[in-house]
Amino acid sequence: MPKRDYYDDPAAPAPNSLVVAVAAVVLDDAGRVLLIQRTDNDLWAIPGGAQDVGETTTAATVREVREETGLDIEITGLVGIYSDPRHVIAYDDGEVRQEFSICLRARPVGGQIAPSSESQHVYWVEPERLDQLNMHRSVRLRIDHGLQQNSEPYLS
């Protein structure tokens, strides 16, 4: 379980770990975004998780979205690579993980919306409703980039 999330905080511990995480901004034909409400902290987020050894980045993203939302997706592009060392997550065991996240753009191709142990709710959300939802600024940044469908990938 995460101990604490720090963003650009002088009191943050120095990172000692870099783990590949993947996430997806999944958009349907109506331009809505696929969001989950996390079970661990009640925040809204895009589906994602750690890339496992033995799988590709795209396969990891497809798997995480399926696990957390019930939907099958097709990858359509790259939203961005987010690797800001000022954003760290400190865990109880002493690990201080630096942000490293690859965010892909995708569209739904099958499956049925279903919550999971990690996602208490799964919804398609209209972009104009995003401001009403409580989410981490780093998640909102990825969604905003993901909605700009014709722009270059964000690279940090």
Next chain:
Amino acid sequence: MPKRDYYDDPAAPAPNSLVVAVAAVVLDDAGRVLLIQRTDNDLWAIPGGAQDVGETTTAATVREVREETGLDIEITGLVGIYSDPRHVIAYDDGEVRQEFSICLRARPVGGQIAPSSESQHVYWVEPERLDQLNMHRSVRLRIDHGLQQNSEPYLS
């Protein structure tokens, strides 16, 4: 030091590690590619290396290119994300690292060509001369993708 490189080999050991590596296809105004001849195995390659904890992906790429070629670069885009679990590198200490490489496109903005302990030679190479150079197929793939400047990033 790498023990052995396996590609799509039924005899390859199973990967047990995923480390973020970065690399760059650096192109000059004449369309030439910046290549190094590696010191450890004499193969030709694009500059790159592991992303350190505490730096961004783009900063790691700029640093590695500077260390291995003497040149300062500006990142201009993403060539691709290469994460094929059929490509593994086995090390003497038991680590079997799965390929995970982010390849950026860049252009030179300063510095002077200089070899290093890891790069015995550094050259600007015309694309039509690539076939004459001994290089790993995974490196050639990145260069070929990097030369296609108007195509979508490769995502695996």
